[in-house]
Amino acid sequence: MNNPNTDSFSLLGVFHSPHFSELLRDFATRELNAFLWLSLVVVTTLLLRRLFSLFGIWRRARTIPGPPSSSFFGGCKLFSRPNFTFTDVLSECHKNYGPIVKLWLGPTQLLVSVRDPILIQDMLIKAEDKLPYTGKLFHLAFGQSSLFAPSFEKVQKRRELLATELNERLLKNGDMIPVKVADFITDKIENIKKKGGIDSRKGCKLSSHTKHDVHNESSNKEMKSADGAKCCSDDEFQDYYFFRDLKDHRDGKEESCGNVMRMIFHGCQTTSVLITDVLTRLVMHGEIQDKVYSEIRMVGRNPSKCEHEDVYRMPLLLATIYESARLLPTGSMLQRCSLKHDLSFASGVTIPAGAVLVVPVELVQKDEFNWGSDASHFNPYRFLSTVTNRSGSAEDLSSTGFSSFVLNDPNENAAFLPFGSGARACIGQKFIIQLVASVLASLLNKYEIRLSSDSNDDSNTTLKNNLLQRHPSSQILFMKRDQ
Numbered sequence: 136m137n138n139p140n141t142d143s144f145s146l147l148g149v150f151h152s153p154h155f156s157e158l159l160r161d162f163a164t165r166e167l168n169a170f171l172w173l174s175l176v177v178v179t180t181l182l183l184r185r186l187f188s189l190f191g192i193w194r195r196a197r198t199i200p201g202p203p204s205s206s207f208f209g210g211c212k213l214f215s216r217p218n219f220t221f222t223d224v225l226s227e228c229h230k231n232y233g234p235i236v237k238l239w240l241g242p243t244q245l246l247v248s249v250r251d252p253i254l255i256q257d258m259l260i261k262a263e264d265k266l267p268y269t270g271k272l273f274h275l276a277f278g279q280s281s282l283f284a285p286s287f288e289k290v291q292k293r294r295e296l297l298a299t300e301l302n303e304r305l306l307k308n309g310d311m312i313p314v315k316v317a318d319f320i321t322d323k324i325e326n327i328k329k330k331g332g333i334d335s336r337k338g339c340k341l342s343s344h345t346k347h348d349v350h351n352e353s354s355n356k357e358m359k360s361a362d363g364a365k366c367c368s369d370d371e372f373q374d375y376y377f378f379r380d381l382k383d384h385r386d387g388k389e390e391s392c393g394n395v396m397r398m399i400f401h402g403c404q405t406t407s408v409l410i411t412d413v414l415t416r417l418v419m420h421g422e423i424q425d426k427v428y429s430e431i432r433m434v435g436r437n438p439s440k441c442e443h444e445d446v447y448r449m450p451l452l453l454a455t456i457y458e459s460a461r462l463l464p465t466g467s468m469l470q471r472c473s474l475k476h477d478l479s480f481a482s483g484v485t486i487p488a489g490a491v492l493v494v495p496v497e498l499v500q501k502d503e504f505n506w507g508s509d510a511s512h513f514n515p516y517r518f519l520s521t522v523t524n525r526s527g528s529a530e531d532l533s534s535t536g537f538s539s540f541v542l543n544d545p546n547e548n549a550a551f552l553p554f555g556s557g558a559r560a561c562i563g564q565k566f567i568i569q570l571v572a573s574v575l576a577s578l579l580n581k582y583e584i585r586l587s588s589d590s591n592d593d594s595n596t597t598l599k600n601n602l603l604q605r606h607p608s609s610q611i612l613f614m615k616r617d618q
């Protein structure tokens with residue numbers, strides 16, 4: 136029989152033998168070598184894949200014209216010029232290289248700018264995604280949003296829902312909102328006059344009081360109309376109008392506020408720029424304001440059954456809004472990208488997946504080639520045609536309550552892009568144009584607007600927080616009309 140003490144002793148002996156520890160060391164060395172080799176193979180494969188995709192991008196980007204460069208940073212020389220904005224850089228590139236140009240922003244980051252309206256239309260339809268990092272910025276600020284996410288797949292369903300909500304349900308019941316908003320603003324103007332003791336003949340500077348007034352009344356949750364009647368509380372208003380359906384279709388991952396906050400942020404920013412700009416244009420062009428007022432009075436004498444449809448009988452007012460949006464778009468650029476697939480344009484150019492695609496809206500909307508020699512001038516009549524009789528001469532329809540002009544669809548011109556175009560175009564366009572037109576019609580019916588004597592007429596346009604802004608902003612006076 137074996138003695139267990141002797142067995143364990145001999146086993147310990149094997150473990151302690153120099154041969155065994157050499158074996159162990161050898162095993163550990165081989166394991167480590169295998170691991171290092173494997174890591175090397177994985178890292179090399181990854182690097183090679185990256186290098187191949189890089190060469191792929193360079194090869195495909197070769198067909199796109201752009202600034203010649205010895206390095207990737209083709210735009211460097213242009214960027215280093217003093218006082219040169221990004222729009223200036225793109226303008227310079229387009230002048231030299233044609234309607235489509237490329238700029239390397241880094242070895243792997245290709246930017247392609249498109250200026251030709253036909254190409255833009257093609258691109259905005261085909262490029263359905265937006266840049267991932269722009270979404271992340273807003274994600275940090277407002278939480279996750281399925282409405283403004285970069286991938287089209289993610290936003291498609293939610294876009295359809297919101298479009299139905301805005302264009303079918305809200306617009307069809309559209310009488311209430313503009314009336315309430317206009318009443319609210321009128322109420323504010325009258326309050327400011329009373330509180331400030333401003334001589335009503337001198338009018339009222341809305342801009343200088345708005346901040347203080349909004350702050351004072353933020354605790355008062357009920358909106359009241361000019362005659363003091365209760366309209367509805369903020370909560371009811373939000374619940375009923377904008378957000379009911381969006382809340383119902385929320386998925387688990389999504390933060391409840393993300394969509395609502397992004398929409399409020401986007402809607403407020405863009406709408407305030409548009410309204411301010413239309414008012415400024417009307418102040419600067421008194422003759423257009425007078426004609427818009429006549430149009431409003433004419434429609435007012437013969438109103439439609441549905442009040443919200445009246446604005447469609449005010450073509451000059453609508454054309455004024457479109458022309459203001461053309462001359463001062465809310466952002467200087469539209470951006471897109473195709474995250475998964477390369478894009479092929481009808482012109483034969485292929486844009487690699489992941490490239491940043493931009494449309495310099497400001498340039499396109501003021502391009503003489505697209506808008507004629509008066510491209511940089513305010514001319515709402517460019518969106519209007521005259522109603523003619525059978526003999527071809529202009530017809531005067533004022534006695535019938537209809538304008539002698541008809542509004543041409545501004546979106547027929549591919550160079551009209553204040554609301555974007557294609558797969559990711561703004562969903563709010565129809566809704567906000569009707570709303571802004573109704574509110575302006577109510578205001579202009581009650582007030583004549585003039586520029587305060589201390590305002591500076593020489594306002595220039597600058598880009599701040601991604602929005603085009605006028606500086607210094609004009610101070611507008613509201614003078615009550617004798618009704």
Ligand code: HEM
Nearest residue numbers: 283402405406409465553554555556559560561562563567
């Ligand atoms: C004057 C008012 C407005 C202007 C000028 C404006 C302009 C724009 C522009 C330029 C875009 C990007 C389009 C593109 O990349 O092709 C956009 C996107 C969008 N707009 Fe507006 N917008 C306005 C008001 C509104 C309002 C009131 C709403 C909703 C209530 C709205 C909802 C959206 C949404 C959801 C998108 C994102 C579309 C997407 O990423 O798929 N907008 N808007």
